[in-house]
Amino acid sequence: MSEFRYSNIEREMEVYGYDSVVKSHCRMCHGGCGVIVYVKDGKIAKIAGDPDCPIAHGTLCTKGLASAQLAYHKDRLTYPVKRVGPKASGKWERISWDEALDTIAERILTYKEKYGPESVVFGYGTGRENEAVIYRIANVLGSPNVLTAGHFCYGPRISTSIITCGTNPIADYENFPKCIMMWGNNVTISNPDEYKGEPFSVALDKGAKLIVVDPRLTRPAARANVWLQLRPGTDAALALGMLNVIVNEELYDKEFVEKYTHGWEPFVKRVKEYPLNKVEEITWVPKEKIREAARLFATTKPAAIQWGVAIEQQINCADNDRLLMFLMGLTGNIDAPGGQVLNRTPNVVNVGQFGAHSMLPKDQFAKRLGGERFRLASRFAIIQPKCVWDAILEEKPYPVKMLFFISSNPVITRANAKEVFRALEKVEFLAVADFFLTPTAELADIVLPAATWLEMDYVSDFWKRHGYILPRRKVIQVGECRSDHEMLNDLAHRIGQGQYWWENFEKALDYILHPMGITWNDFKKMNYIRGEVKYYKYKEGGFSTPTKKFELYSTALEKMGYDPLPQYREPPESPVSTPELFKEYPYILITGARQPGFFHTENRQVPRLRELHRDPIVEIHPDAAAKEGIKEGDWVIIESRRGRVRQRAKLALGCNPRIVAAQHAWWFPENKDPGHGWDESNINILTDNALEGCDPAMGASNIRTLLCKIYPETKEGCHE
Amino acid sequence: MNKYALIIEEFACWGCKACEVACKQEYNPIDATNGIKYLSVWEDGPKVMNGKLDFMWRVNVCKHCEEPPCAQACPVEAIMKREDGIVILDYERCNGCQLCIDECPYHAIGFDDEKKTVTKCNLCHHRVDKGLYPACADNICLAHCIYFGDPAEIEQKILEKRKARGGWGDILPNAIMVSRE
Numbered sequence: 001m002s003e004f005r006y007s008n009i010e011r012e013m014e015v016y017g018y019d020s021v022v023k024s025h026c027r028m029c030h031g032g033c034g035v036i037v038y039v040k041d042g043k044i045a046k047i048a049g050d051p052d053c054p055i056a057h058g059t060l061c062t063k064g065l066a067s068a069q070l071a072y073h074k075d076r077l078t079y080p081v082k083r084v085g086p087k088a089s090g091k092w093e094r095i096s097w098d099e100a101l102d103t104i105a106e107r108i109l110t111y112k113e114k115y116g117p118e119s120v121v122f123g124y125g126t127g128r129e130n131e132a133v134i135y136r137i138a139n140v141l142g143s144p145n146v147l148t149a150g151h152f153c154y155g156p157r158i159s160t161s162i163i164t165c166g167t168n169p170i171a172d173y174e175n176f177p178k179c180i181m182m183w184g185n186n187v188t189i190s191n192p193d194e195y196k197g198e199p200f201s202v203a204l205d206k207g208a209k210l211i212v213v214d215p216r217l218t219r220p221a222a223r224a225n226v227w228l229q230l231r232p233g234t235d236a237a238l239a240l241g242m243l244n245v246i247v248n249e250e251l252y253d254k255e256f257v258e259k260y261t262h263g264w265e266p267f268v269k270r271v272k273e274y275p276l277n278k279v280e281e282i283t284w285v286p287k288e289k290i291r292e293a294a295r296l297f298a299t300t301k302p303a304a305i306q307w308g309v310a311i312e313q314q315i316n317c318a319d320n321d322r323l324l325m326f327l328m329g330l331t332g333n334i335d336a337p338g339g340q341v342l343n344r345t346p347n348v349v350n351v352g353q354f355g356a357h358s359m360l361p362k363d364q365f366a367k368r369l370g371g372e373r374f375r376l377a378s379r380f381a382i383i384q385p386k387c388v389w390d391a392i393l394e395e396k397p398y399p400v401k402m403l404f405f406i407s408s409n410p411v412i413t414r415a416n417a418k419e420v421f422r423a424l425e426k427v428e429f430l431a432v433a434d435f436f437l438t439p440t441a442e443l444a445d446i447v448l449p450a451a452t453w454l455e456m457d458y459v460s461d462f463w464k465r466h467g468y469i470l471p472r473r474k475v476i477q478v479g480e481c482r483s484d485h486e487m488l489n490d491l492a493h494r495i496g497q498g499q500y501w502w503e504n505f506e507k508a509l510d511y512i513l514h515p516m517g518i519t520w521n522d523f524k525k526m527n528y529i530r531g532e533v534k535y536y537k538y539k540e541g542g543f544s545t546p547t548k549k550f551e552l553y554s555t556a557l558e559k560m561g562y563d564p565l566p567q568y569r570e571p572p573e574s575p576v577s578t579p580e581l582f583k584e585y586p587y588i589l590i591t592g593a594r595q596p597g598f599f600h601t602e603n604r605q606v607p608r609l610r611e612l613h614r615d616p617i618v619e620i621h622p623d624a625a626a627k628e629g630i631k632e633g634d635w636v637i638i639e640s641r642r643g644r645v646r647q648r649a650k651l652a653l654g655c656n657p658r659i660v661a662a663q664h665a666w667w668f669p670e671n672k673d674p675g676h677g678w679d680e681s682n683i684n685i686l687t688d689n690a691l692e693g694c695d696p697a698m699g700a701s702n703i704r705t706l707l708c709k710i711y712p713e714t715k716e717g718c719h720e
Numbered sequence: 721m722n723k724y725a726l727i728i729e730e731f732a733c734w735g736c737k738a739c740e741v742a743c744k745q746e747y748n749p750i751d752a753t754n755g756i757k758y759l760s761v762w763e764d765g766p767k768v769m770n771g772k773l774d775f776m777w778r779v780n781v782c783k784h785c786e787e788p789p790c791a792q793a794c795p796v797e798a799i800m801k802r803e804d805g806i807v808i809l810d811y812e813r814c815n816g817c818q819l820c821i822d823e824c825p826y827h828a829i830g831f832d833d834e835k836k837t838v839t840k841c842n843l844c845h846h847r848v849d850k851g852l853y854p855a856c857a858d859n860i861c862l863a864h865c866i867y868f869g870d871p872a873e874i875e876q877k878i879l880e881k882r883k884a885r886g887g888w889g890d891i892l893p894n895a896i897m898v899s900r901e
Contacts, residue, residue, distance in 0.1 A: 003851045004869070006859035015850045046745060049860055059862040062741040068750050188734035188862065197734060197862040205732070205864070207886050217766050219734055222774050596737045607753045608744050612737055653773060654766040 007036060007051050007058055016045065023050055023527075025460040025472040027129060027453035028063035028070075029599045030193050032056060032461065034527075035064060037454065037475045044068040044454065044476060052527050054468060055461075056196045062597045066608040070452055071478055075605060075669065076435055077449040078479025087425055087443050090674035097480065100446050101487070104404070105494035107429045108141065111401045117142035118367045119401045121388055125149055125408035126600060128450070129458060129472075130484035133508075134406055135355030135381065137488050140497045144360055144368035145400070149413070150382035151374070152700035154193055156312045159380045159698065160321040163556040166544030168465040169328055169340035171304035173199030177338045179300035180204070181211040181293070183324060184235060184310035186218045190594040192308045194466040200306060209300055211293045213238065215590055216619070216661055217654025226293045232590045232659065233571035233705035234283040236316040238290065239323035240568060241279030243271045245294035246330060252298070253332030256550075260538055261329070263553020263564070270565040282568065282576075284656075298331045302338030310592065310704060315693060317700035318376060319566035322554070326566070329550050335536050342538075343467035344531035347515045351463040354512060356500065357381060367398070373691065374699035375560040384699035385414045386689045389423035402429040406484050407450065409440045409601040412667050412682050415689035415701040418643060421678070433484055436605065439667050439678035449481040456483035457505075457520065459512050467531040471524045562697050572693035573641075573707045575658075585640060585707035587624070591683045592664040592704060605669035616666040616681040618647040620710065621657040625649060628711055635713040638662055640686035640706055646713055647681050660710055664703075722786065722805025725871040726843055726857060728779045729878050732865035735777035737761050739856035739866060746844065746855035756832065758782070758841035759856060779866075781856075782807060782828045782841040790820035790829060790840075805871075806843045814838055843868075 005011075009021055018038040026033045034053025038046040047067055051058030070076075080100035085091030111119045122138045124130060126149060138146045148155065161168040171177065180203060188197035204210060204223075212224040213235070221227045230238050246252050247268055257264055276287035283290075297303050305328055311320035325334075333339030365371075370387035371378035391400040403424070414420050424430060424443040432441040433448040441447045458472040482490075485505045492501040502508045509520035516529070523529070542548030546555045558564040570577040574588065597609035604610055618638055620630060630636055634649045638660065647662055655661055664684070668677035679685055687703040694701055744755035758781065765775025784807045791799040791807065798813035799820060814837040821829045821838060830839045844854035848868075852858070857868035867874040 004853055006853065008852060011850065011852055015847070015852060044750070048858065051859060056862070058859045059738070059864075060860050061736060061738050061862070065738060065741040065745055065860070072750055074751070188736055197736065198864075201732070201734070201863045205881050205885060207884050217773060217775060219775065219777060222766070222776070596735070597741075608741050608748075608755050611744075611755060612740070652766060653768070654775065 007048050009036060012038060012046070016040070018045055022473050022475045024453070024475060025470045026060070026064040026067065027460070027472065028067055029061075029191055030126065031129060031453075032191065032194070032196055033060055033064055034058075034470065035060060039475065042476075044071065053470070054528060054530070055466070055470075056198050059196070059198045061191055062609055062612065063599060063603060066597070066603070066606050067452065067454060069606045069608055070435065070603065071454050071476065073436075073605060076478065077437060077447060078481055080446065080448050080480070082446050083444065088674045090442065092437070092447075097482070100448055101491050101494055103446060104431050105491060107402055108495050111429075112141065115399055115401055116367075118145055118364065119399055121145040121147055121400050121403050123147035123403060123405045123408050123410070125410070125413060126153070128407045128453070128484055129460065129463065130406055130488070131463060132351040132354040133485045133488050135357065136500070137492050137497065139356040139360045140492070140500050141495065142361060142364045144364050144371070144381075145383055145388070146381060147383055147385060147388050150380070151377055151384050151698055152313045152317060152703070153309045155377065155380060155382045156317050156321050156695075156698045156700060157307070159376050159382070160318050161325060163376075163545065163551065163554055164322055164325050165329065165334060165342065165550050167342045169325060169334055170194045170343055170465055171306055172302075172338050172341045173203045173304070175302070175338035176203050176206045177208050177302050177304035179209040179211070179297055179303035180306055181213065181297050181303065181327075182220055182306040183213040185306050185308035186214075186220060186594065187306050187308070188220065189596055190308065194464050195306065209296060211297060215656065215659060216593060226289060226296060228285045228289055228293055229656065231282070231284040232588055233314055233316070233574065234568070235311045235314070235320045236323055236566065237274060237279050237282040237568040238285060239320070239327060240271060240274035240566070241276055241283070241287075241290045242294035242297070243323070243326060243330070244274050244276065244279070245291050246298045246327075247271050249295070251295065252330040256332050256334075257330065260543070260550050262547040262549035262551045262555070266565060267552040270567070274568070297327065301332070302336050303331060303333050304328075304338065304340055312698075312700055313592065313702065313704045314700065315569050315572055315695055315702050317695035318697040319568075323566050326552060334550065335538060337535050341535065343465055344534065345462070345465070345467055346469050346529045346531045348459065348462055348469060349512045349515060355381075359500075370699060374694070374697065376557065376562070376697035377699045382698070384691070384694065385410065385420070385701070386416070386691060389419050392423040392427045400427065402431075403427050404431045405440060406433040406488075409434070409438045411439045411443070411678050412601045412665055412684065415684055415687040415703045416642060417679065417682050417684040419689065433487060436669065438601065439676050442674045442676070448487060449479060450487075451478070451481040451483040455481055456485065457509060457524065458483075458485065459509055459520075459523065462512060467533070468528050470528040471526065473524055557697065560697070571705045572688065572690070572702055574705070578707065581641070581707055585709050587708050587710060588659045589638065589640065589686065589706050589708035590659060590661045590704055591687070593661060595663065598665065601665045601667060604667065616647040616663045617650045618663070618710070619650050619652040619655045619661040621655045621659075622651045622653065624657045624660070625651050630710070630712055636710055637713050638683075638686065638708050638710050640708045642688060643685040645679070645681050645683060645685050660708065722784070722871055724805045724843065724848065724869065725784060725874060726781065726841070726854060727867045727871065727874045727878070728781070729865040729867070729881075730776055730778055732863040733761070733777040733779060734863050735761055735763065736862060738860050738862065739779065742855045742858070742860050756839060758839060780826065780828055782843070783826055784843060789823040789825065793819045793823040795819065802845075806845050806848065808842050808845060809838065809840050811835075811837050
C-alpha cells in the first residue's frame with residue numbers, strides 16, 4: 001500500500017500524459033483552497049486539491065472540481081459587447097476592448113463633470129478578489145459609492161470586530177477546539193470566508209463537542225450534542241440568554257473581564273434584562289437547552305464559534321455579531337489557541353491601503369449614500385443598496401447616473417428584486433463585467449468578458465483574516481477575457497488616474513508584496529506566506545480599540561449615536577411584530593440555505609454542478625404541507641406582501657411546521673429569453689428592502705426572515 | 721480475502737457531493753453536458769430515530785462484494801471479481817439485460833440509456849493498477865470519510881476515529897464488511 005500517495009503529481013502526469021501542471025489557488029467561492037491544475041494540449045484536463053495547502057489540506061469542493069467547465073463553457077462571454085437594442089432585448093454586438101473601455105471612460109468623465117463623481121457607482125457582489133482594486137478606482141475618482149454585499153455579508157463582521165476587539169476573530173481549528181458552536185452556518189457546505197469544512201470536520205474527529213444553532217435540521221445539527229432550533233431572526237435574544245446564564249452562574253473568565261474588558265457593569269445590567277423565561281418565549285428554544293448549551297460552551301476549553309452570514313442578513317446584524325464575540329471573549333477564548341484568534345496577516349500592503357481610502361476627499365466622504373443613516377457602515381466604506389436605487393429612481397439626495405457592476409448580479413441577490421430591476425432599467429449607463437450575460441448584464445449598455453481564477457495571477461486571500469497569502473497562478477487564456485484587475489488598471493489610465501496605477505497589473509502585485517522585499521516573481525515560486533503566529537497578544541498591547549479594551553460597551557457606537565450595548569429587536573415581519581399580517585401570511589419564510597455547487601447566482605449553467613440541483617426547492621414540514629394541499633415534488637407558489645415566485649416543494653421533517661425554507665439566487669440560464677427567468681423563482685421578489693427594516697448601524701437588509709403564504713400552483717400555471 | 725476496498729464512513733459524510741463531481745471529472749470529457757457518475761450521495765431522512773429527529777447522508781456505490789450477486793446473475797459473464805477484490809463490469813461485454821440491477825442488494829448498479837449498458841463503479845481500476853487512488857478517494861473528501869485500501873486496516877482506522885470522537889458514530893460504515901457477515 002505504500003505505493004499509494006494522495007495527489008501523486010508525477011504519476012498522474014505519467015499515466016495520463018499531461019503536458020504540464022500548475023499549482024494555483026481556487027476562487028470559485030471566497031477562495032482558500034490550494035489546487036493542482038493539469039494541462040494537456042493547452043487545455044485544462046483535470047483539477048485536484050493541493051495537499052500542501054495549509055487551508056484545505058488537499059480537499060476540494062464541487063465548485064473547485066468543476067471550474068474548468070465554467071472556464072470553457074460554450075455560453076461564456078469571450079469578447080466585449082455593446083447593446084444595440086432596447087434594454088433586455090438580448091441584442092448585442094461585438095466590440096473591441098478599446099471601444100468598450102473608451103466608452104466607459106468617456107461616460108465616467110462626463111458624469112463626473114456634470115453631476116460629480118458620486119453619480120458614478122461601482123459595485124461588486126461576493127467579489128472576485130477584486131474588492132481593493134474597485135475601491136481604488138472609485139476613491140481616486142472621488143466617488144464614495146461602492147455598492148457591495150458588505151452591508152449584510154462579512155462587512156458587519158469586519159466593522160463590528162474592529163470596534164470590539166480590533167480584528168475579526170477566527171476559529172482556530174489548527175489547535176483543535178474542544179467545543180464548537182456552529183451558529184447559523186453550515187461550513188461543510190458553504191466554506192465561507194476564512195473557513196473550510198475540512199478543518200472543522202477534523203476537529204470533530206478529534207473529539208470536539210458540537211452545539212448547533214439553526215432553525216433547520218442540517219447534518220451538523222443532527223450530529224450535535226445540543227441543537228438549538230430557534231425561531232428565525234431571534235439570534236440576538238438567544239445569545240443574550242446564554243450570556244445571562246454565563247453571567248449569573250459566573251462561568252465567565254474573571255481575569256479577562258477584570259483586566260481586559262470595557263463596560264462590564266452596564267453590560268451585566270443589559271444581560272439581566274434577558275432572563276431565560278423571556279428568552280424561551282422569544283426564541284421558542286426550551287430554557288433547559290439554552291442553559292445546557294451555555295454551560296457546555298463556557299466550561300469546555302478551548303471553544304470556538306463557527307459563524308457566518310446568516311445572522312448578518314437581519315435587523316439585528318451588528319448586535320448579533322457583537323454578541324457572538326462577547327460569547328468568545330467572556331469565556332476566555334479570544335486569541336487563545338483552539339479558540340478565536342486575532343490573526344496577523346503577512347506584512348504586505350493591506351486591502352485598506354491598496355483601496356486608497358485615504359485618497360477620498362472629506363467632502364466626498366460626506367456624500368456617501370445613506371452615510372448619515374448607516375453610520376457604522378459608512379465608516380467602513382459600505383453603502384446600502386436601496387440608497388442607490390432611490391438615487392437612480394428618485395434622484396434623492398442626488399442623481400446616480402452610472403453603475404459599473406464587476407462580479408455582481410443584484411437583480412437576483414438584493415432585496416426587493418423588482419425595485420432593483422426598475423433601477424437598472426432606468427439608470428442612464430450600466431456597465432457590467434462578468435462571465436455570462438446574466439439577468440443583470442442583460443440590462444447593461446456594455447458587458448466586458450471577465451476572467452475566471454484560472455486565467456489570472458494574483459496574491460490570493462490578502463484581504464482575509466486567517467493570516468495567509470497564497471499565489472494564484474495563471475493557467476489558461478480564454479478568448480479576450482481579462483481579469484477585473486487588469487481591466488480596471490487599463491480603465492484607470494483612460495480616466496486620467498495613470499499616476500496612481502501601474503504599467504501592467506503584475507507591477508501592482510509587486511506593490512502589494514513590496515513591504516516583504518519580494519516581487520510577484522519571487523512569490524509565485526512559493527507555496528504561501530503566513531503572518532506571525534502569536535496568541536494572547538492583547539495581554540501585552542491591549543486590544544486595538546479606542547479604550548484598548550475588549551469593548552462590551554462600544555465607545556465607537558456611542559459616538560455615532562447608537563445604543564452602545566447590544567439588544568434584541570423583533571424582525572420587521574413576524575408573528576409578534578405584525579400579528580395582523582401574520583393572519584394573511586401565516587408562515588415564517590427563511591431563505592438562503594447554501595447548496596453544494598452553487599455560489600449565490602453562479603454555476604447554474606455548469607453541467608456538473610446544475611446536475612446536483614435541477615430545480616429551486618422550498619422545504620416545508622409534512623403537516624403544514626398536508627394542511628396546504630401540497631405534495632412532495634409539487635411546484636408551489638410562495639407569496640409575500642411584495643410578490644410571488646414558484647419553487648418545488650420538498651417535505652422535510654427537519655423544518656418547524658410554522659416555517660418554510662426557500663432557496664435563494666435562482667435564475668435559469670437555459671431559458672434563452674433575455675430575462676432568463678429572473679423573476680420566476682428568485683426569492684428576492686419576496687424580500688423587503690425598506691430602510692426601517694434594516695440594521696440601524698450597518699444597513700443590513702433583512703432577507704432571511706419574513707412572512708409568506710404557500711400554496712400549490714394551479715394547473716394552468718404548471719410548467720410540467 | 722480482498723486486497724482493496726472502498727469504504728465510506730457515512731456517519732461522517734456532510735453531503736457536500738465532492739466525490740460525485742470528482743467521479744464525473746474522471747469519466748466525462750469537460751464539455752459533456754450530462755455526466756455519468758458511479759456513486760451518488762443521497763439524504764436518508766430526516767426521520768425520527770430512537771425518539772430523536774435525525775438524518776444522515778448516504779453514499780451509494782458498488783461495494784465490491786466478496787461474492788457479488790451481480791456477477792452470478794450476469795448471463796454473459798460481463799461482471800468479474802478480480803483477485804485483488806475489485807468487481808469489474810466489462811462495458812464491452814454487457815448486453816444491457818439488466819438482470820444484475822435487481823440482484824444488487826445496494827442498488828448500486830445503474831443503466832445508461834444512450835449506450836444501453838448497465839453502469840457501475842469499477843473502483844477506478846485503471847488508476848489503481850497504476851498506483852493511483854480512485855478519483856473519489858484521492859483526498860478530495862472534506863470529511864476524510866472515503867477510504868481506499870486494505871479493508872482490515874480501514875476498519876482499524878475507523879474504530880480509532882470513533883474512539884477519538886468519544887464514541888460518536890457507532891454505526892457500521894456501508895462497508896464491504898457487510899458482505900463478510
